[in-house]
Amino acid sequence: MPTPTKGPRLGGGPSHERLMLANLATALFEHGRIQTTETKAKRLRPVAERLITFAKRGDLHSRRRVMTTIRDKGVVHVLFTEIAPAMAERPGGYTRITKVGNRKGDNAPMAVIELVREPYSPKQATVKEAEAATKRSAADRAEAPAAPAAEETTTPAEESTTSEAVEPEITEAPVAEGPAGAEVPAEGEGVTDDAPESDAKA
Structure with missing residues (x-):
């Protein structure tokens, strides 16, 4: 039948x-x-x-x-x-x-x-394939920002560790203490004009 x-x-x-x-x-x-x-x-x-x-x-x-x-x-x-x-x-x-x-x-x-x-053109035959490709690329773009966001959160910490390794540590100049707890300027620091000469000689 x-x-x-x-x-x-x-x-x-x-x-x-x-x-x-x-x-x-x-x-x-x-x-x-x-x-x-x-x-x-x-x-x-x-x-x-x-x-x-x-x-x-x-x-x-x-x-x-x-x-x-x-x-x-x-x-x-x-x-x-x-x-x-x-x-x-x-x-x-x-x-x-x-x-x-x-x-x-x-x-x-x-x-x-x-x-x-x-008139027929071969481009019209691939319209569905192109639409599928654009949908796939849009899905990839939607997933892509999630990964860079995680990387961006880790990069500042890495940059800070690298900057600390590269930049030299800055320390304060030692301050010498005189008698009775008076501060004496360290080497390289100028003496102020207001101070008496006896203090400067000491």
Whole structure:
């Protein structure tokens, strides 16, 4: 027994669903964008992208494979001559689904499915990797200030020990004491003029 596809079945039976998806794909390639229900857009996306992959090959066998789904030769011609060359460098993701709100009558969720027409650049393919790298670097930056803070607390003590080792110790000059506890100036200190000569001679 084949594995059933994901999501609800469209229409009353499998053949009806295939015809509905074929008509939706034809309208998508003809107009470039269509508005439909969200469920139909999600089911149409893999079908349309597979047809674009066939069109990128460009050989006769691929054209006949596409013709089994899309019966309009004009739309097949547009697919092979205009859409496929525009998607040549894009590795996948040929369609985009945008939700547009609910339908007024039955409140069904609606969506717009369109072909991605922007030129592909390899830089866009690495956007997720760049975002992950920025998140990792931000986390590293958040952890980094905690380690330098601990180092800063230890560095002043280390600097003080090194400054003490480098700078010579300054000691006060010895003060000689005379008789009766009078202080005598040490060598190199001048004698004041106010002092009597007898004190200076002593």
